[in-house]
Amino acid sequence: MIDLIIIGGGPAGMAAAIYAARQKSDFLLIAKDFGGQMAAKEVEIENYPGLGKISARDLIAKFRAHLEQLDVAVEIAEVSRVDKIKEGFKVAAGKKTLESRALIIATGSAPRLLDIPGEKEFIGRGVGYCATCDGPLFSRREVAVVGGGNSAFEAALFLAKFVKKVYILERGPRAIADVANQELARKTGKVEIILNARILRVEGVNFVKNIVYQDAAGAEISLPVEGVFVKAGNRPASSFAEGLAEINDRGEIKFDCATHETKTPGLFAAGDVSEVKFKQIVVAAGEGAKAAMAAGEYLRKINP
Ligand SMILES: Cc1cc2nc3c(=O)[nH]c(=O)nc-3n(C[C@H](O)[C@H](O)[C@H](O)COP(=O)(O)OP(=O)(O)OC[C@H]3O[C@@H](n4cnc5c(N)ncnc54)[C@H](O)[C@@H]3O)c2cc1C
Numbered sequence: 001m002i003d004l005i006i007i008g009g010g011p012a013g014m015a016a017a018i019y020a021a022r023q024k025s026d027f028l029l030i031a032k033d034f035g036g037q038m039a040a041k042e043v044e045i046e047n048y049p050g051l052g053k054i055s056a057r058d059l060i061a062k063f064r065a066h067l068e069q070l071d072v073a074v075e076i077a078e079v080s081r082v083d084k085i086k087e088g089f090k091v092a093a094g095k096k097t098l099e100s101r102a103l104i105i106a107t108g109s110a111p112r113l114l115d116i117p118g119e120k121e122f123i124g125r126g127v128g129y130c131a132t133c134d135g136p137l138f139s140r141r142e143v144a145v146v147g148g149g150n151s152a153f154e155a156a157l158f159l160a161k162f163v164k165k166v167y168i169l170e171r172g173p174r175a176i177a178d179v180a181n182q183e184l185a186r187k188t189g190k191v192e193i194i195l196n197a198r199i200l201r202v203e204g205v206n207f208v209k210n211i212v213y214q215d216a217a218g219a220e221i222s223l224p225v226e227g228v229f230v231k232a233g234n235r236p237a238s239s240f241a242e243g244l245a246e247i248n249d250r251g252e253i254k255f256d257c258a259t260h261e262t263k264t265p266g267l268f269a270a271g272d273v274s275e276v277k278f279k280q281i282v283v284a285a286g287e288g289a290k291a292a293m294a295a296g297e298y299l300r301k302i303n304p
Pocket residue numbers: 007008009010011012013030031032033034035036037038040041042044045046047077078079080106107108109110151154237270271272273279280281282284
């Protein structure tokens with residue numbers, strides 16, 4: 001049994017690992033990938049203190065280099081189950097079962113699906129969740145972005161570099177993205193914002209041909225587009241904490257904000273998977289650092 005397992009390769013998990021390494025903990029970082037949501041960042045990151053503007057790829061590389069510098073032990077695997085055992089936790093990761101005295105869950109969140117007809121059918125054939133990955137395929141075509149938050153506007157800004165036209169479809173009466181992002185989108189001359197649009201379905205034959213929505217007056221509108229990028233919020237990856245931690249109605253893990261500990265002693269949460277209000281890279285990194293320090297305190301308490 002080791003002291004600590006950290007699950008998650010986003011900024012929260014990587015920062016937790018950096019802090020755990022500096023505390024000389026006997027620990028392991030388990031992650032499906034490195035970077036987490038940062039990897040889906042459409043434009044440069046401009047708000048990580050001290051770095052000015054930096055691409056997501058470069059920021060992820062900097063985090064990884066820091067892990068390597070500290071010789072952090074990493075297991076690339078998906079955690080499917082966590083159980084409480086007498087001395088700590090049993091973690092099923094890929095084909096392995098690992099045990100630790102303390103555990104930090106920093107598994108972040110994943111894009112929320114629209115759950116409408118045609119969405120799953122056309123994934124990879126017009127429907128996508130990552131404009132950076134798939135945007136260039138839609139060069140000189142018309143596409144829709146569903147959602148009105150910052151990630152929707154950033155996707156639209158990225159897409160506007162390639163496509164003929166981007167429709168932003170927001171179900172509410174106003175977009176909630178930062179005013180700066182809304183201004184930038186308007187300035188492209190290619191982005192049209194459609195408010196009060198309730199998305200009904202995606203249609204096509206082999207590939208997407210239309211997105212159909214209901215407008216404020218209840219009329220059904222069919223918009224001819226060849227791409228649909230869904231940016232409708234996130235689902236926290238908290239399912240395996242059920243029973244061990246309290247989960248709020250948004251699916252986020254609840255914790256004591258002073259110690260990051262959940263209702264189960266030795267179980268900590270950090271970053272976007274938790275109920276921390278602000279979901280940002282620097283916040284996730286800070287929360288990961290706090291969770292690692294709190295886990296260190298816990299370990300010293302149970303094993304002075
Ligand atoms: C499009 C977009 C743009 C953004 N732009 C900015 C920005 O400009 N500035 C900013 O500050 N923030 C931005 N954010 C928010 C920021 O990316 C997140 O707040 C931050 O990445 C959260 O970090 P995290 O470590 O908590 O979770 P995540 O980044 O979600 O990382 C979670 C990690 O856990 C891993 N994981 C999940 N489940 C398992 C499992 N079962 N087993 C193993 N590993 C697992 C994932 O693979 C991933 O490595 C943006 C987010 C998006 C989506």
